[in-house]
Amino acid sequence: MEHIPGYDEWKTSAPEEQEPVAYCNQCGDPLYEGDALYTVDGGICEKCLSDGYRRVL
């Protein structure tokens, strides 16, 4: 089996790991780039918004 130099290093580093841009003020979930942050209650996530502010009629 051929050994590829640097392959293990590449494999173990997580390229899809993102740094959270912000945290939800209510549930504390990390929010990443591209996620929706609603600027109520100091900044909350979509889940908390629909839990706390959406009413199904």
Ligand SMILES: [Zn+2]
């Ligand atoms: Zn939340």
